[in-house]
Amino acid sequence: xxxxxTAAIQRKIALMGYPCVGKSSLTLRFVQGHxxxxxxxxxxxxxxxxxKFQGKPYDLQVIDTAGQQEYSLFPRSCALDVHGYILVYAxxxxxxxxxxQTIHDKIMENVGETSVxxxxxxxxxxxxxxxxVxxxxxxxxxxxxxxxxSVSTEEGKKLANxxxxxxxxxxxxxxxxxxxxxxxxxxxxxxxxxxxxPTKKKECRVM
Amino acid sequence: xxxxxxxxxxxxxxxxxxxxxxxWRELSRGQEQECLALVDLLDKTRLKWLSAYNESDGVKQxxxxxxxxxxxxxxxxxxxxxxxxxxxxxxxSLISAKQSVESDLGELERKFDLVRDLLKDEMANLPVENQxxxxxxxxxxxxxxxxxxxxxxxxxDGADDDIDYDKTxxxxxxxxxxxxxxxxxxxxxxxxxxxxxxxxxxxKRSRSKSNREPPIAEEEVxxxxxxxxxxxxxxxxxxxxEIVTTTTVAVDPSGQRPARARVSVRRSLNRSxxxxxxxxxxxxxxxTPTAAxxxxxxxxxxxxxxxxxxxxxxxxxxxxxxSPAVATMVQSWTGGxxxxxxxxxxxxxxxLLREYxxxxxxxxxxxxxxxxCADCRLTCHxxxxxRAPMPCVPRQGTPKTPGNQRPRLLEFCPTRPPMIPHIxxxxxxxxxxxxxxxxxxxxxxxxERQVADLLxxxxxxxxxxxxxxxxxxxxxxxxxKFLQELREPLIPxxxxxxxxxxxxxxxxxxxxxxxxxxxxxxxxxxxxxxxHWQRVGEMSEVNKMPLVNLARVLGPTVVGYSxxxxxxxxxxxxxxxxxxxxxxxxLTMPHEYWMRYFTFDSTIPLVTSTSTHKSxxxxxxxxxxxxxxxxxxxxxxxxxxxxxxxxxxxxxxxxKKTYFxxxxx
Numbered sequence: 001x002x003x004x005x006t007a008a009i010q011r012k013i014a015l016m017g018y019p020c021v022g023k024s025s026l027t028l029r030f031v032q033g034h035x036x037x038x039x040x041x042x043x044x045x046x047x048x049x050x051x052k053f054q055g056k057p058y059d060l061q062v063i064d065t066a067g068q069q070e071y072s073l074f075p076r077s078c079a080l081d082v083h084g085y086i087l088v089y090a091x092x093x094x095x096x097x098x099x100x101q102t103i104h105d106k107i108m109e110n111v112g113e114t115s116v117x118x119x120x121x122x123x124x125x126x127x128x129x130x131x132x133v134x135x136x137x138x139x140x141x142x143x144x145x146x147x148x149x150s151v152s153t154e155e156g157k158k159l160a161n162x163x164x165x166x167x168x169x170x171x172x173x174x175x176x177x178x179x180x181x182x183x184x185x186x187x188x189x190x191x192x193x194x195x196x197x198p199t200k201k202k203e204c205r206v207m
Numbered sequence: 208x209x210x211x212x213x214x215x216x217x218x219x220x221x222x223x224x225x226x227x228x229x230x231w232r233e234l235s236r237g238q239e240q241e242c243l244a245l246v247d248l249l250d251k252t253r254l255k256w257l258s259a260y261n262e263s264d265g266v267k268q269x270x271x272x273x274x275x276x277x278x279x280x281x282x283x284x285x286x287x288x289x290x291x292x293x294x295x296x297x298x299x300s301l302i303s304a305k306q307s308v309e310s311d312l313g314e315l316e317r318k319f320d321l322v323r324d325l326l327k328d329e330m331a332n333l334p335v336e337n338q339x340x341x342x343x344x345x346x347x348x349x350x351x352x353x354x355x356x357x358x359x360x361x362x363x364d365g366a367d368d369d370i371d372y373d374k375t376x377x378x379x380x381x382x383x384x385x386x387x388x389x390x391x392x393x394x395x396x397x398x399x400x401x402x403x404x405x406x407x408x409x410x411k412r413s414r415s416k417s418n419r420e421p422p423i424a425e426e427e428v429x430x431x432x433x434x435x436x437x438x439x440x441x442x443x444x445x446x447x448x449e450i451v452t453t454t455t456v457a458v459d460p461s462g463q464r465p466a467r468a469r470v471s472v473r474r475s476l477n478r479s480x481x482x483x484x485x486x487x488x489x490x491x492x493x494x495t496p497t498a499a500x501x502x503x504x505x506x507x508x509x510x511x512x513x514x515x516x517x518x519x520x521x522x523x524x525x526x527x528x529x530s531p532a533v534a535t536m537v538q539s540w541t542g543g544x545x546x547x548x549x550x551x552x553x554x555x556x557x558x559l560l561r562e563y564x565x566x567x568x569x570x571x572x573x574x575x576x577x578x579x580c581a582d583c584r585l586t587c588h589x590x591x592x593x594r595a596p597m598p599c600v601p602r603q604g605t606p607k608t609p610g611n612q613r614p615r616l617l618e619f620c621p622t623r624p625p626m627i628p629h630i631x632x633x634x635x636x637x638x639x640x641x642x643x644x645x646x647x648x649x650x651x652x653x654x655e656r657q658v659a660d661l662l663x664x665x666x667x668x669x670x671x672x673x674x675x676x677x678x679x680x681x682x683x684x685x686x687x688k689f690l691q692e693l694r695e696p697l698i699p700x701x702x703x704x705x706x707x708x709x710x711x712x713x714x715x716x717x718x719x720x721x722x723x724x725x726x727x728x729x730x731x732x733x734x735x736x737x738x739h740w741q742r743v744g745e746m747s748e749v750n751k752m753p754l755v756n757l758a759r760v761l762g763p764t765v766v767g768y769s770x771x772x773x774x775x776x777x778x779x780x781x782x783x784x785x786x787x788x789x790x791x792x793x794l795t796m797p798h799e800y801w802m803r804y805f806t807f808d809s810t811i812p813l814v815t816s817t818s819t820h821k822s823x824x825x826x827x828x829x830x831x832x833x834x835x836x837x838x839x840x841x842x843x844x845x846x847x848x849x850x851x852x853x854x855x856x857x858x859x860x861x862x863k864k865t866y867f868x869x870x871x872x
Binding site for chain 2: 018019020039040041042043044068095
């Protein structure tokens, strides 16, 4: 069996969501293992991390995107060869949950659009639509759930089911289930690619 | 034997057989050949088909390429047409502005004549000092006389002319370039005039002499001064590169010493005039030979006559800081107060039509007394006066842009400086009243519906929407949306490169130049917003939005892209980073610098920073000339010694004639 460095599978994952929901915090918690106290606006950052999933090494590229609407022209770097999307909202802010649906539509629109030229026979477009974009829906800021929760777990679950996406509630501050997001993500990616057989029980898990 | 061997019948059959065989042979042979021929033909046809197919493929590709090209050209055409339309509209508005200024001038001239006539008879009765102060009136008459004779000031006849055109002529020779409109013209008349009476500004005063020069010398001074603007107004926009001349004229109010003038030349980056530079144009109008001297003298007369109030004095001296021709001519609407306290100017009127109060939104009864502000057109009940939203920002009518075009910033601005749209001012005032401590101010976007509603209200209604109950993020969102919906961002794409270069090189001087080159509405609005954002940044302990964050959040809104239609995504991401770099550079500029653009308040020190400021433009060597000094590149600076107008020397009359023979139209 080859060494992990040479065999590492490259996967590109993008985090998207409304401003101030904690995309950068989740990324930094995952990649660097600490919770940044800063309140910096992101334009776009790329992080890499080696990660082991189901015994296989993965070379993860995590794109931390800008939440600001000013930067919201959907960059091609977020559409081309991105394997999966993590959509983040904050459970203490209803607006972020509502806007995530717009972002979802945008992803579908853009990913569909960019994939078309790759399919040579035009009438097989329907196949393109049937293939699922791997998604994980993340409700962040779980640490605030007792004080100011305004989006319930059930609502999140319902939305994720409608999209056939994985769902999880996390807290970057308390480091709750941050790793799990990426495990879910890889699971979604690999099962969408047909590399692993989907097992039923993994649908929704709430930590 | 034969007979025996075969019966007649069999012979006949035999013959028939023979015949049939023959036929069969014939037929079979012929068919084969025909078949072969047919096959050959088919083969050939197939080959032809193939070649034809290939050919058609090629042609199809060609067609597709051509179609693509046509499409691209069509898009380009559309863009160009748009630009053309825009340019036409701009030209029309400039022409109308020019006409109105001309009529204003006529009016002022008439008034001036009136004053002179009034004073003429009483001149002899006045004390000697006053007589001296009013001496200019006589000159005025002579000048007017000259003008009435139809002589243009462009005539290069007097010896004093040589002074002025010397440097410019030289630079023309050296660099074979053209001049651009002289918006950097900044005479220091205000200062010198004022210093004539106020010893506090003694710096410049030190040179004044007590002896009086003969009147003729005085006239020369004015002549020289009068003609200078003309040189600057000459321009050739069609040329790729331009040169900006900066002329600093210093005139003693009572003519006790000769005027000093200083010309510096700097090469500007090539840029188009995509944004209207109305005020720049006004400046040109003011700078035309007929207008400028009178304006200057007018101001002088006010100063000399002691009628200048302190507020106006500052307005006048403020002119030195930027385009003075404008400020001397067009008075600021703030009238010396700070923007957020600017009062309404109510006048009474009687309502005859159905009207609604802009304060309480109730109907104003038929024939009842109503107040209407002359500047912002706010209309309200008399008893609502105290609750009228403040401050008052003068308004133009509703923007006339057709619905399918994006509005221009100018359409929202007051016609007098500082040209800042009322939307921005009201939002900023409200934010500074209660929003500076809001966590994530400008970062957290408002709800889209609220933002759109608010902006619509601002644009369509006469009064000011009630901002007191609005979410902070809706107000910031409204400001951002307003700026984003403009036809061009505050820093238009034509200036984009200048700003990015300046920010990346961290060159303050370049940044100052780039800002000075902005159209007036853009510059004033940018200044107002930057000063506001700096105040927001000061509160970063509370609102968690230090300047870096603000620059990132607002960069795309303020700075925009290198071209109006950027399609390349990777380039766009690259440019986004530059946007925040530029805004960061702008936000780290001194707060006082930004304040100068829109504050004519006497509490802001105008003079003190001159010698101590470390920015290149405020360098001490220029301190005694004008506050911002002539803006120059180092190359131009090397000419400075010979650039003074009195350095007569290497005058080239031919060159002068070529460039200045015609008065600027």
